[in-house]
Amino acid sequence: MHNSFGTLFKISTFGESHGPAVGVVIDGCPAGLDISVEEIQQEMDRRKPGQSRITTQRQEGDEIEVLSGIFEGKSTGMPIALLVRNQDQRSKDYSHIADQFRPSHADYTYQVKYGHRDYRGGGRSSARETAARVAAGAVAKQLLRQWGIEVFAWVSQVGALALEKSYQELDLTKIEDSIVRCPDLEMAEQMIALIDETRKNRDTIGGVVSAVIKGVPPGLGEPVFGKLHAALGGAMLGINAVKGFEYGSGFKGVEMLGSQHNDTFYKDEGKVRTHSNHSGGVQGGISNGEDIYFRVAFKPVATIMMDQPSVNTQGEAVQVSGKGRHDPCVVPRAVPIVEAMAALVIADFYLLNQTSKLRG
Ligand SMILES: Cc1cc2nc3c(=O)[nH]c(=O)nc-3n(C[C@H](O)[C@H](O)[C@H](O)COP(=O)(O)O)c2cc1C
Numbered sequence: 001m002h003n004s005f006g007t008l009f010k011i012s013t014f015g016e017s018h019g020p021a022v023g024v025v026i027d028g029c030p031a032g033l034d035i036s037v038e039e040i041q042q043e044m045d046r047r048k049p050g051q052s053r054i055t056t057q058r059q060e061g062d063e064i065e066v067l068s069g070i071f072e073g074k075s076t077g078m079p080i081a082l083l084v085r086n087q088d089q090r091s092k093d094y095s096h097i098a099d100q101f102r103p104s105h106a107d108y109t110y111q112v113k114y115g116h117r118d119y120r121g122g123g124r125s126s127a128r129e130t131a132a133r134v135a136a137g138a139v140a141k142q143l144l145r146q147w148g149i150e151v152f153a154w155v156s157q158v159g160a161l162a163l164e165k166s167y168q169e170l171d172l173t174k175i176e177d178s179i180v181r182c183p184d185l186e187m188a189e190q191m192i193a194l195i196d197e198t199r200k201n202r203d204t205i206g207g208v209v210s211a212v213i214k215g216v217p218p219g220l221g222e223p224v225f226g227k228l229h230a231a232l233g234g235a236m237l238g239i240n241a242v243k244g245f246e247y248g249s250g251f252k253g254v255e256m257l258g259s260q261h262n263d264t265f266y267k268d269e270g271k272v273r274t275h276s277n278h279s280g281g282v283q284g285g286i287s288n289g290e291d292i293y294f295r296v297a298f299k300p301v302a303t304i305m306m307d308q309p310s311v312n313t314q315g316e317a318v319q320v321s322g323k324g325r326h327d328p329c330v331v332p333r334a335v336p337i338v339e340a341m342a343a344l345v346i347a348d349f350y351l352l353n354q355t356s357k358l359r360g
């Protein structure tokens with residue numbers, strides 16, 4: 001029932017991994033926005049399968065088709081419909097799970113909830129659906145740019161290999177310089193080697209995507225229900241395979257004292273700023289104008305190329321093994337998904353904020 005996201009900048013996605021297409025309808029994009037379809041395509045290319053040796057080898061062009069809502073390069077204020085046709089489905093890789101459940105994928109929960117499921121490629125539980133979110137996020141990013149807001153995400157951990165540097169110490173222009181999307185290129189090499197080794201062992205591994213949103217004005221977010229950090233957390237936890245979300249000082253903040261953790265205020269050229277930013281740019285659910293930064297934890301991919309105990313739809317014990325093409329680690333492709341979901345939340349909250357008080 002819940003296939004839509006957002007209040008004013010609202011999206012609905014549709015499509016299954018092995019159906020004819022996946023796509024999105026964006027309802028509420030203001031009219032007159034210059035929209036570059038080429039930029040939407042660049043985001044699709046960052047997410048698409050088959051992009052490097054450390055991702056699934058399913059070969060999809062993920063070429064975006066604009067069905068409505070953009071005319072002469074500008075949004076018309078009408079629903080924007082974007083479509084991607086599926087081209088490289090291999091449904092026979094899934095025949096064996098028509099009546100079996102892969103451990104830790106969504107096979108069992110979809111079956112028990114609906115009594116019927118599209119088992120081909122995981123149907124709608126497949127991360128293929130995130131292609132639609134990335135397309136919508138690419139439009140949201142272009143809207144945010146008008147307001148001076150930018151979103152960056154990168155891989156900061158694979159397995160136990162963790163980048164200890166803060167985002168201020170990283171060169172974020174280097175994110176796309178390695179196939180793993182870690183801007184520290186030495187660490188990137190180690191991460192790639194670890195993913196290669198894991199894949200050779202027919203296994204999978206988890207990781208962390210870190211992100212920062214720059215240029216958010218103070219005042220975005222609703223005070224009780226609809227806190228900005230809660231919306232961001234909800235958006236991130238709604239991405240496939242996500243197991244954790246923290247923003248600002250996050251779980252590490254518990255080790256600090258209030259006197260260390262408080263972000264003290266000062267005035268900088270008429271603006272109220274804070275010296276530190278343990279709050280992660282959000283206080284009381286409302287942005288304070290500082291950078292919003294957060295981390296998203298992804299589990300190791302469920303489908304592994306080895307036998308594991310499970311049950312079938314009759315409740316009988318079986319051994320199930322993954323077949324076909326799967327990501328050994330999702331984080332390199334999750335980077336544009338995290339950016340897209342963050343852009344969608346901020347675009348929505350920016351528009352909502354414009355209705356929150358009389359201005360004069
Ligand atoms: C970018 C990305 C790629 C993914 N690729 C695969 C994959 O190839 N095989 C797989 O079993 N799961 C993959 N997943 C994870 C599944 O989609 C996810 O585990 C499944 O929908 C069950 O949901 P849950 O893990 O959130 O509970 C991927 C997730 C993301 C974000």
Ligand SMILES: C=C(O[C@@H]1CC(C(=O)O)=C[C@@H](OP(=O)(O)O)[C@H]1O)C(=O)O
Pocket residue numbers: 017048049056057058060089090093121122125126127128129131240324325326327
């Ligand atoms: C197709 C994509 O990734 C897929 C995500 C996925 C899963 O279970 O999430 C399983 C695999 O599906 P298939 O067996 O059909 O190749 C991945 O390739 C994509 O991201 O576009």
